[in-house]
Amino acid sequence: MLGEGIIQGLVETARNFFGSYVEKDRLTTVQYPEQRLTLPEASRNFPFLLYDGTDPEAGLRCVACQICEKECPPRCIHIEKSKDKKPDFVGKQQAYPAVFDIDVAVCMSCQICVEVCPFDAIRMDKVYELSTSDRFGGLLWTKEQLSKPNEYYQKIHPLEAAETDERREKELAEAQAKAAAAAAKAAQAANPAPGDASGNGASAAAKPTTAVHE
Numbered sequence: 001m002l003g004e005g006i007i008q009g010l011v012e013t014a015r016n017f018f019g020s021y022v023e024k025d026r027l028t029t030v031q032y033p034e035q036r037l038t039l040p041e042a043s044r045n046f047p048f049l050l051y052d053g054t055d056p057e058a059g060l061r062c063v064a065c066q067i068c069e070k071e072c073p074p075r076c077i078h079i080e081k082s083k084d085k086k087p088d089f090v091g092k093q094q095a096y097p098a099v100f101d102i103d104v105a106v107c108m109s110c111q112i113c114v115e116v117c118p119f120d121a122i123r124m125d126k127v128y129e130l131s132t133s134d135r136f137g138g139l140l141w142t143k144e145q146l147s148k149p150n151e152y153y154q155k156i157h158p159l160e161a162a163e164t165d166e167r168r169e170k171e172l173a174e175a176q177a178k179a180a181a182a183a184a185k186a187a188q189a190a191n192p193a194p195g196d197a198s199g200n201g202a203s204a205a206a207k208p209t210t211a212v213h214e
Contacts (some may be wrong), residue, residue: 048147100146126156
């Protein structure tokens with residue numbers, strides 16, 4: 001009934017109010033900014049670019065494939081591919097972004113750019129204190145602002161980073177094994193063993209001779 005529902009609501013409000021003085025679980029108010037809640041690992045805000053090592057330019061994982069730019073629903077990503085190339089983490093020559101901008105005023109934090117990236121080059125950050133007085137340039141993040149080391153990724157998303165690093169190490173080991181096998185095969189082809197180049201030596205040695213009698 002209507003009156004019973006109102007009474008139940010008032011009782012619940014009173015229970016929470018007075019209980020908050022004696023039970024820590026009921027202390028739902030956080031005295032921000034002096035107090036901050038620990039964000040869960042799956043929380044996300046805006047994207048950032050990952051690089052390996054200490055040099056953001058040399059270690060940047062992005063190869064400017066522009067898949068994230070094409071798949072971004074609000075079209076907040078702008079990429080310009082470089083004219084030259086540099087080796088990636090497996091040693092393959094790849095292009096890199098000369099320009100990589102994200103307009104965070106438009107970004108909807110959907111994480112589609114992360115899901116479609118085949119190079120583990122872009123991830124979602126957890127930083128949310130990003131207010132600025134510059135409503136135009138301050139909300140257009142460049143490649144330099146977006147680039148963060150893999151150690152930072154391991155800190156904010158430890159489980160996800162561990163899985164990514166393990167997979168990348170496996171891919172690197174496989175690529176190195178293939179390269180070593182190809183090098184060994186090329187070396188064997190360039191320096192064949194005596195009689196193994198065309199098989200003529202072995203066949204000549206094994207071919208029986210026939211005496212001719214006049």
